[in-house]
Amino acid sequence: MKFWIFRNARFPFLEWRKKAYVFSAVVLSIGVLAMLANVILIGNWQSYGVDFTGGTRILVELPEGVTEAELREALGGADAPPVSRFGAENEFTIRAPAEEGVAAEVVATRIRDQIAASPAIGEFEVLQTEFVGPTIGAELQQQALLAILISFFATLIYLAFRFEFRFGLASIIATVHDILLTLGFLALFRVEISLPTVAAVLTIIGYSLNDTIVVFDRIRENLNKKGGRRENPVSLINRSINEVLPRTVLTSGTTLAVLLALLILGGAVIRDFTIVLILGVVIGTYSSIFVASPALLEIQKRFGTKEEADRKKRQSSRKKKKEAIPV
Amino acid sequence: MFSSIRVRIVLILAVIGFSGWYLYSNYQQSGSIVKLGLDLQGGMHLVLEVDDPEGTMSLEARSDAIDRSERIIRNRIDELGVEEPIVQKVGQDRLIVELAGVDDEERARELVGQTAMLEWKLVRPISQVQAALSRIDRAIVATLGADSLRAIGRAIEVSPAESDEVADLLFRTDPDQEPAEPPVDPDTVVDDEEAEAVLQELEAEADLAAEELALRPFTSLLLTSEGDGEFLLLNEDFALARSFLEIPEVQAVLPREISLQFHWEPVAIGGRLYRALYVLDRNPFITGEMLEDASATRDQQFNQAIVQFQLSRAGGRLFGDVTGRHIGDRIAILLDNEVVSAPVVRSRIGARGQIELGQQDMEEARDLALVLRAGALPAPLRIMEERTVGPSLGQDSIDQGMRAGLIGLVLIVLIMIAYYRFTGVLAVLALSVYVMLVLGGLAALNATLTLPGIAGLILSIGMAVDANVLIFERIREELAEGRAVRTAVDEGFGHALSAIVDANITTLITALILFQFGTGPVRGFAVTLSIGIIASFFTALYVTRSLYLVYLRGKKAQDTLSI
Numbered sequence: 001m002k003f004w005i006f007r008n009a010r011f012p013f014l015e016w017r018k019k020a021y022v023f024s025a026v027v028l029s030i031g032v033l034a035m036l037a038n039v040i041l042i043g044n045w046q047s048y049g050v051d052f053t054g055g056t057r058i059l060v061e062l063p064e065g066v067t068e069a070e071l072r073e074a075l076g077g078a079d080a081p082p083v084s085r086f087g088a089e090n091e092f093t094i095r096a097p098a099e100e101g102v103a104a105e106v107v108a109t110r111i112r113d114q115i116a117a118s119p120a121i122g123e124f125e126v127l128q129t130e131f132v133g134p135t136i137g138a139e140l141q142q143q144a145l146l147a148i149l150i151s152f153f154a155t156l157i158y159l160a161f162r163f164e165f166r167f168g169l170a171s172i173i174a175t176v177h178d179i180l181l182t183l184g185f186l187a188l189f190r191v192e193i194s195l196p197t198v199a200a201v202l203t204i205i206g207y208s209l210n211d212t213i214v215v216f217d218r219i220r221e222n223l224n225k226k227g228g229r230r231e232n233p234v235s236l237i238n239r240s241i242n243e244v245l246p247r248t249v250l251t252s253g254t255t256l257a258v259l260l261a262l263l264i265l266g267g268a269v270i271r272d273f274t275i276v277l278i279l280g281v282v283i284g285t286y287s288s289i290f291v292a293s294p295a296l297l298e299i300q301k302r303f304g305t306k307e308e309a310d311r312k313k314r315q316s317s318r319k320k321k322k323e324a325i326p327v
Numbered sequence: 328m329f330s331s332i333r334v335r336i337v338l339i340l341a342v343i344g345f346s347g348w349y350l351y352s353n354y355q356q357s358g359s360i361v362k363l364g365l366d367l368q369g370g371m372h373l374v375l376e377v378d379d380p381e382g383t384m385s386l387e388a389r390s391d392a393i394d395r396s397e398r399i400i401r402n403r404i405d406e407l408g409v410e411e412p413i414v415q416k417v418g419q420d421r422l423i424v425e426l427a428g429v430d431d432e433e434r435a436r437e438l439v440g441q442t443a444m445l446e447w448k449l450v451r452p453i454s455q456v457q458a459a460l461s462r463i464d465r466a467i468v469a470t471l472g473a474d475s476l477r478a479i480g481r482a483i484e485v486s487p488a489e490s491d492e493v494a495d496l497l498f499r500t501d502p503d504q505e506p507a508e509p510p511v512d513p514d515t516v517v518d519d520e521e522a523e524a525v526l527q528e529l530e531a532e533a534d535l536a537a538e539e540l541a542l543r544p545f546t547s548l549l550l551t552s553e554g555d556g557e558f559l560l561l562n563e564d565f566a567l568a569r570s571f572l573e574i575p576e577v578q579a580v581l582p583r584e585i586s587l588q589f590h591w592e593p594v595a596i597g598g599r600l601y602r603a604l605y606v607l608d609r610n611p612f613i614t615g616e617m618l619e620d621a622s623a624t625r626d627q628q629f630n631q632a633i634v635q636f637q638l639s640r641a642g643g644r645l646f647g648d649v650t651g652r653h654i655g656d657r658i659a660i661l662l663d664n665e666v667v668s669a670p671v672v673r674s675r676i677g678a679r680g681q682i683e684l685g686q687q688d689m690e691e692a693r694d695l696a697l698v699l700r701a702g703a704l705p706a707p708l709r710i711m712e713e714r715t716v717g718p719s720l721g722q723d724s725i726d727q728g729m730r731a732g733l734i735g736l737v738l739i740v741l742i743m744i745a746y747y748r749f750t751g752v753l754a755v756l757a758l759s760v761y762v763m764l765v766l767g768g769l770a771a772l773n774a775t776l777t778l779p780g781i782a783g784l785i786l787s788i789g790m791a792v793d794a795n796v797l798i799f800e801r802i803r804e805e806l807a808e809g810r811a812v813r814t815a816v817d818e819g820f821g822h823a824l825s826a827i828v829d830a831n832i833t834t835l836i837t838a839l840i841l842f843q844f845g846t847g848p849v850r851g852f853a854v855t856l857s858i859g860i861i862a863s864f865f866t867a868l869y870v871t872r873s874l875y876l877v878y879l880r881g882k883k884a885q886d887t888l889s890i
Contacts, residue, residue: 003746004803059720109433127720129432133711136374147844149352151837159834162829180380196779199852202841203786206834206856212832214797217826247793247800254742254796255789262785265734267727269366269720270778277786 006245013241013289014234014297020290024177031184038187045262046187049194052141054134056107057125062090066121074118075111086268091127098134107131146197148179151202155209163220164298171212174292177285178208185279193225196273204280211248211288218244219296233300237293252285332880335873342865343760346767353770357411361769364777364851367725369718370427371435377420378709389420392706397422402701403438427470432715434694442663442707443698445615448586448607449649450556450657455585456606462580463545463571470576473541479567480537519584545571552603554655557669562593562600584609591665592685605666607659612649621699623692632684632692636699643678651675662695663707728781735785736762739792747799749889753878756796757871761791764862769855777851783838787859790834794867797823803890812888816875820868827867835860867871 037047050057062071071092072080081096096107108129115121152172159168182204191197218240225232228236256278263274281324350360365372375396377389384392393416401414404426414424415803429435468476539547548568552559560568571577581587590603620637638646650658650672659669660682668683684692739758744751765784769776776784802819810818835857842853 007807061719125717125719126715127717129713129715131710131713133709136711143844147840150844151840154836154840156832158833159829194851199779199783199841202837203783203852203856206837207786209833209837210793210830213829214826217829221822221825243804244800247796250742250746250796250800251789251793254739254792255736255786257742258785258789261735261738262731265727265731267724267731269724270728270781273779 004246005249006242007243009242010238010241011242011245012238014238014294017290017294017297020294024181024291025216028177028184031181031187034184038190042190046183046193048137049192049197050130050132050137051194052137052276053058054132056096056098056111058094058096058108058111058128059086059129060092060094060115061125061127062092062115063122063124064090066090066168068092070118070120071115074121075114081111091268098132098137100253104274140195145280147202148205151205155205163216166296166303167216167220170292170299171216173295174212174287175205175208177291178204178280178287181283182276182279186276191272191275194272196270197276200226200273200276200280203277204284207277207280208284208287209253211284212292214247215288215293216242216296219293221266237297241293245269248285248288252281252308255281266267332873332876335869339760339870339873343763346763346770349767349770361766362726362773362775363779364775365425365427365714366716366778368427369373369716369720369722369777370425370716371429371432372712373424373436373439373706373710374417374424374712375424375713376420378707380414384706386419389706392704393420394709395705396596399702399704400424400439403698406697407435407438407703421687422708428718429694429715430718434690436692436700436710436713439697440708440710442704443615443701444661444663444703445618445699446611446612446661447613447646447649448659448661451585451606451608451652452556453558453606455582457585459580459582459585460546460549463577464543466576467526467544467571467574467581468541469545470574476541476544477537480540499778545577549604550601554603554669556606558604558606559596559601560604562602565589565593565602568602568604578705588659588661588664588666591662591667603666603669605659605669607661607666611661613638613642613645615699615703618699623689623696625689625692626683631686632689634682634684634692634696634699636680636682638678638680640678646680647675647677724778728778732781732785735813736788739788743792743795747890748880750799750802753871753874754792754799756874757795757866758788758791761788761823761862761866764865765855765859768858768862772854772858774854774858775851776855779852780855782858783852783854784855787856787863790831790860791863791866793830794823794863795871798867798871799890804886806888806890812882812886813879815888816879820872821884824868827864831860831864848885 038045038047060071068085070081071094072083075081075083075094081094084093084095085091086093094111096111099107108131112126115124152175155175156168156172170300179201182201185191186193186197219237222231222236222240222243259274259278259281262270263278266274354360354364377384377392379389397414397416400422401412404412404414404424409426409429411427413423415423417423424439543613545568548560548564550559550561569589586607586609588605588607590605593600593602595601617639618636619639619642622635624633624635625631626633654672654674657669657671659666661667667854668685670683682695684695698751736758740755743754743758747754765787774780798819801823802815804813805815805818805822838853838860841851842857
């Protein structure tokens with residue numbers, strides 16, 4: 001017996017596209033609202049980590065039973081830098097903002113001394129120290145943005161070359177959708193934006209494109225089959241999505257299984273990273289079906305296909321030639 | 328020529344062999360098959376830049392300073408005995424230093440970042456600076472304003488130990504702010520004892536000290552010392568006095584040939600801590616450039632750490648000249664603009680001498696000798712970025728990452744075999760080749776495996792699985808359309824090719840851009856992702872295909888396929 005999911009599925013995906021537009025719009029709005037709320041509440045649209053703002057981040061392991069309140073007390077009570085629990089029960093992250101004219105090791109040493117001086121804490125271990133100067137943080141922000149824009153540009157060119165321009169445009173629309181959705185989620189849950197988070201967002205670009213390309217590849221193939229160009233585009237695109245649906249589900253499922261293993265067992269260091277990737281896989285799968293393919297259709301409706309454009313061009317040039325003869 | 332089964336098998340075995348050989352030789356050298364990043368094994372990552380707050384150095388000058396610092400820092404670290412340290416210039420004017428498995432961060436930071444500029448200067452009698460002291464006071468009052476000086480004075484009275492707070496007050500002062508009172512001439516103030524007496528009656532004690540500081544900010548901190556050419560000040564006033572001396576206007580009123588410099592550590596006299604301030608020649612008569620060798624020893628008699636040095640021949644001659652002319656005078660030895668010791672010259676000293684370090688321990692002396700031997704940095708460096716991972720966190724990360732990765736792999740194996748049966752087994756075989764290739768690729772490129780790198784690896788495994796899934800689904804479709812096994816397999820591979828190529832190339836583009844623009848952890852991710860994509864490409868299209876060919880060899884056209 002053969003195990004074959006979604007074989008010969010005939011879901012009318014494109015007929016559902018209006019609902020998908022509404023869904024995406026709602027989720028995007030929630031994300032934008034979260035970003036605006038963040039601007040008001042924490043002064044920045046995302047919760048940037050020390051990688052970007054500059055500053056010092058120290059990870060300490062305290063003895064069993066020491067509470068967050070005690071650590072905060074040791075670090076100066078109300079004036080304490082932000083402290084948060086990290087993974088295991090007794091590990092804490094301390095974040096101190098960059099201070100003008102104060103060397104990093106001074107901040108780190110001061111925090112260490114403060115903890116050491118607290119009678120409530122006793123023996124502790126510094127697991128990790130990170131210091132990033134403010135100028136480096138600003139440079140990293142620029143670099144990340146630049147990397148995203150350049151990778152957009154490069155993939156657009158590649159896809160325009162390999163498919164048609166409208167395929168490239170539709171896949172970029174889907175990718176922008178995915179990134180905005182992810183950024184909205186990051187803003188909503190105030191996931192710390194660090195270098196690995198940026199790497200994860202960039203990976204989402206890759207994954208989303210991967211999924212979209214597999215669907216588009218099938219659309220391209222069906223278009224180039226005999227009679228493909230004359231087929232109703234809605235039914236052709238629907239048929240293509242359904243044909244690759246088993247692959248889409250199986251691949252997303254396998255990737256999610258691996259990522260879930262990472263999430264549950266991979267430890268606190270890569271937790272945020274993994275969450276962003278899981279989100280990216282879900283969003284990327286959704287968008288390849290409900291955003292990229294409808295976008296392709298909408299572009300075709302508004303601007304026509306390449307062959308239609310070619311036909312028009314040929315006609316108009318023929319016209320011009322005719323006009324040119326008498327002169 | 329690569330399509331006959333025999334050639335295919337030979338090629339695949341050769342690739343596996345190469346990977347295995349790289350992994351084995353890595354294992355022989357370093358004890359692990361791939362080099363682990365600092366986040367996995369623990370260690371210290373530093374990014375340094377030339378410390379040039381005023382921006383007076385050109386880019387070329389900074390770039391050149393970094394070039395020379397790279398060599399000097401490498402020499403220092405080599406003596407430290409860290410395994411495979413990385414000292415590397417990045418961009419135009421930055422230096423990356425990576426030290427694996429360092430347990431004493433502060434010591435490492437000191438060894439890397441210390442400028443180690445060694446100077447010998449003659450000590451001058453304090454009488455030469457007396458006239459300038461009142462000018463210094465006036466310059467401080469004119470620059471900072473009497474009001475802010477009063478505020479500083481009060482802060483000191485309230486909590487004398489909190490010199491940080493005092494420095495804060497000082498730094499917050501707006502330099503452009505006009506002084507609230509016209510600069511006071513100290514000569515008239517000294518005469519005006521009556522006014523002071525009135526003040527004493529009227530003001531509280533804190534206010535008095537504040538007023539004193541507002542009138543004679545610098546000289547009120549100074550105490551006389553028994554030593555020639557030095558003042559003493561209370562150690563709690565040290566930060567304030569040092570920040571006064573750093574004001575450019577103050578430096579401007581000092582006599583041209585004189586500099587005032589502090590001792591590098593406090594000294595205890597009668598139960599209180601003091602700091603010595605020396606009156607010195609502005610220019611050294613000899614510097615560390617003429618040093619040829621340095622070594623640390625312990626002085627048995629006084630039980631103190633000593634660094635013995637050996638000067639070059641020209642340096643020795645010069646040193647002999649100067650010390651010969653100054654028997655009975657003091658000479659100050661400065662390290663990075665702080666006086667380490669200021670001995671009295673008892674006799675003419677040639678090329679060999681020593682630096683007494685007082686109560687420092689031997690490790691400090693050894694490190695000092697080490698940095699002196701390696702030479703001074705051409706310019707002071709500043710730490711721009713520092714990441715330190717303790718060894719225990721690194722070990723945790725490895726254990727957790729390994730376990731999660733293994734379980735992820737097992738999940739993939741189970742899903743593939745459950746869904747595709749025997750074909751799934753072929754896919755798992757191909758994936759094993761894939762893992763081997765990726766690790767071999769990392770070893771061959773001498774790339775380091777970081778935590779985000781592991782994530783990139785697992786993601787690229789996902790892509791490798793995807794490539795197989797694309798092919799197998801396509802074969803199933805072709806079979807469902809009634810094609811014979813062999814045709815279906817050929818068609819399946821053929822039709823899946825375009826999707827696999829396009830998907831892999833776009834991801835590869837993203838990975839390469841990440842590599843180009845990313846730093847540190849993002850780069851590690853990009854490297855493993857790129858290697859992973861290339862390996863996945865090879866395994867899906869070549870290895871899986873070859874396994875299929877072997878599997879189908881004995882079959883007849885009408886046989887079925889376990890897929």
